[in-house]
Amino acid sequence: MTTGGHGTDGVERRGLMFVLSSPSGAGKTTLSRMLIDRMPGLRMSVSATTRAMRPGEVDGRDYLFVDKPRFDAMVKGDELLEWATVFDNSYGTPRAPVETALSAGQDVLFDIDWQGTQQLREKARADVVSVFILPPSAGDLEKRLHSRAQDSDEVIRKRMSRASHEMSHWAEYDYIVINHNVDDAFAEVQSILKAERLKRERRTGLVSFVRGLQGQLQG
Numbered sequence: 001m002t003t004g005g006h007g008t009d010g011v012e013r014r015g016l017m018f019v020l021s022s023p024s025g026a027g028k029t030t031l032s033r034m035l036i037d038r039m040p041g042l043r044m045s046v047s048a049t050t051r052a053m054r055p056g057e058v059d060g061r062d063y064l065f066v067d068k069p070r071f072d073a074m075v076k077g078d079e080l081l082e083w084a085t086v087f088d089n090s091y092g093t094p095r096a097p098v099e100t101a102l103s104a105g106q107d108v109l110f111d112i113d114w115q116g117t118q119q120l121r122e123k124a125r126a127d128v129v130s131v132f133i134l135p136p137s138a139g140d141l142e143k144r145l146h147s148r149a150q151d152s153d154e155v156i157r158k159r160m161s162r163a164s165h166e167m168s169h170w171a172e173y174d175y176i177v178i179n180h181n182v183d184d185a186f187a188e189v190q191s192i193l194k195a196e197r198l199k200r201e202r203r204t205g206l207v208s209f210v211r212g213l214q215g216q217l218q219g
């Protein structure tokens, strides 16, 4: 699915799909924003959703807010790379922007649930790097959902009651980060991305780079 771009050291490599999942409130959105601000060459995948906009959210930046008929049309038209029902709403990843970014040699960041991660993995296992974020405790998770102050008590109760089920998928992920402290968790997620960018298998330009070095040594 991915084509070449250049790494920071000039060696061509395939773009990767960097996935963050967690129970609601563990910190994916917070860490995603930090990654987008601080890691050049990384683009956020903006999902489509049928859920209502939260205070402060911006259509087209945080989500593409669509109604159910439009979402169903996107599914029918094969416009979504993956999609799932989460907390009674539909969420999905528009295919075109992801393919455009990967073709331009950029990496793409996804804040999606375990169902979407499974679908991406089935489509492009070698290019998906997945990280599951855990909260330090159930009490912290609940506090974070309340401190965000964007969901009703009823919605928060629903999200807390789903947290254990969400977490049961942790072992399907490549990496696990426990978000005690935002700065430490960010440093860990950033290290994962930096290391994965250097993986030999995706660095398609290494063969010619090493040949060039060998040519210089012989010449």
Ligand SMILES: Nc1ncnc2c1ncn2[C@@H]1O[C@H](COP(=O)(O)OP(=O)(O)OP(=O)(O)O)[C@@H](O)[C@H]1O
Pocket (backbone or CB within 6 Å): 022, 023, 024, 025, 026, 027, 028, 029, 030, 031, 144, 145, 147, 148, 149, 179, 180, 181, 182
């Ligand atoms: N390490 C942390 N310590 C304290 N508060 C945190 C930490 N990480 C994130 N938060 C806060 O917790 C709240 C929930 O975080 P965030 O919105 O990033 O979670 P999320 O995993 O994206 O949730 P959702 O799946 O519902 O979108 C926010 O108010 C955020 O500022």
Ligand SMILES: Nc1nc2c(ncn2[C@@H]2O[C@H](COP(=O)(O)O)[C@@H](O)[C@H]2O)c(=O)[nH]1
Pocket (backbone or CB within 6 Å): 021, 022, 023, 024, 028, 047, 048, 051, 082, 083, 084, 086, 091, 092, 093, 111, 112, 113, 114, 115, 116, 117
């Ligand atoms: N499978 C997908 N899951 C998604 C997508 N976009 C978001 N999500 C997940 O939904 C829940 C709830 O998000 P919220 O913004 O309403 O709190 C969370 O786990 C997200 O990761 C998507 O495109 N596909």
